[in-house]
Amino acid sequence: MTLPLTFSPEVAKARAEGAAIVALESTIITHGMPWPQNVETARRVEAEVRKAGAVPATIAIMGGQIHIGLTDAELDALGQARDVAKLSRADLAACLAQGATGATTVAATMICAHLAGISVFATGGIGGVHRGAESSFDISADLLELAQTPVTVVAAGAKAILDLPKTLEVLETHGVPVIAFGQDAFPAFWSRDSGLPSPLRMDSAPMIAAAHRLRVQLGLPGGQLVANPIPPEAEIPREVITPVIETALAEAKGVSAKAVTPFLLQRIYELTEGRSLEANIALVLNNARLAAAIARAMA
Numbered sequence: 001m002t003l004p005l006t007f008s009p010e011v012a013k014a015r016a017e018g019a020a021i022v023a024l025e026s027t028i029i030t031h032g033m034p035w036p037q038n039v040e041t042a043r044r045v046e047a048e049v050r051k052a053g054a055v056p057a058t059i060a061i062m063g064g065q066i067h068i069g070l071t072d073a074e075l076d077a078l079g080q081a082r083d084v085a086k087l088s089r090a091d092l093a094a095c096l097a098q099g100a101t102g103a104t105t106v107a108a109t110m111i112c113a114h115l116a117g118i119s120v121f122a123t124g125g126i127g128g129v130h131r132g133a134e135s136s137f138d139i140s141a142d143l144l145e146l147a148q149t150p151v152t153v154v155a156a157g158a159k160a161i162l163d164l165p166k167t168l169e170v171l172e173t174h175g176v177p178v179i180a181f182g183q184d185a186f187p188a189f190w191s192r193d194s195g196l197p198s199p200l201r202m203d204s205a206p207m208i209a210a211a212h213r214l215r216v217q218l219g220l221p222g223g224q225l226v227a228n229p230i231p232p233e234a235e236i237p238r239e240v241i242t243p244v245i246e247t248a249l250a251e252a253k254g255v256s257a258k259a260v261t262p263f264l265l266q267r268i269y270e271l272t273e274g275r276s277l278e279a280n281i282a283l284v285l286n287n288a289r290l291a292a293a294i295a296r297a298m299a
Helices: 009-017 037-051 072-080 092-098 106-115 141-148 164-173 205-217 238-251 257-271 275-298
Strands: 005-007 021-024 055-062 065-068 085-087 102-104 120-122 152-155 178-181 185-188 191-197 200-202 224-227
Touching (some): 009 021, 009 055, 085 092, 106 152, 120 275, 164 178, 200 205, 257 275
Parallel strands (some): 085 102, 152 224, 178 224
Antiparallel strands (some): 055 102
């Protein structure tokens, strides 16, 4: 059976030439920001990947096809689309079968990137274990995806709204390498230091690329999480953001499932008067640069 993959001209050319390619998710476009800021930010991230010597491949589901890379027209259409599904492993195939429009989360982007032969993916922060998961069982599918799909994911750690110690425990249980880039502390999205040590540390893109290749050679399933701290000038220190997160969590009672994270991020945006979004954009751009360097080392 032929896979329902459609490559943009830029990505198709990069594949033919064996060039470095970096996968990018699309939920930041459809569920993270309003139009036109969402598309403007997506173009900035793509430009950062190109500037760092790789080709960006923003992934989305449109018209029954997995689009690996979006043209300008497709990106504009996605940015203005309504009722876009937020896709993970559970609903990816259903969206394709229905011919609906869907944006890919970390898990779904990893699946699609692997199908397209792309080994590196840049995002903002991964999902993880939500606070109170011992009673709600709310744990992101991103964690299990990292355990089974061989893609190196560059993120600014896990989202700071999560239970970070439990998130690290689940990743360890499933054998996922968690690698802090250039520091010993595990970063916490808007903050460089979560107060938790990172299980692993690496200081260069070639070393991370070598570890990815060796996992494949050893027959170890799954990918790697590269926790890349937000640039110092853009961070919101832990002591500043923690009370804001606690306020947002207290207001999120009654919100559940896929609605939790968008609600919390929007509320934190309001409580920080936009500072959290500025930090979010800065860390995504930073992750795009590191992912491009890793992709170049792999290529």
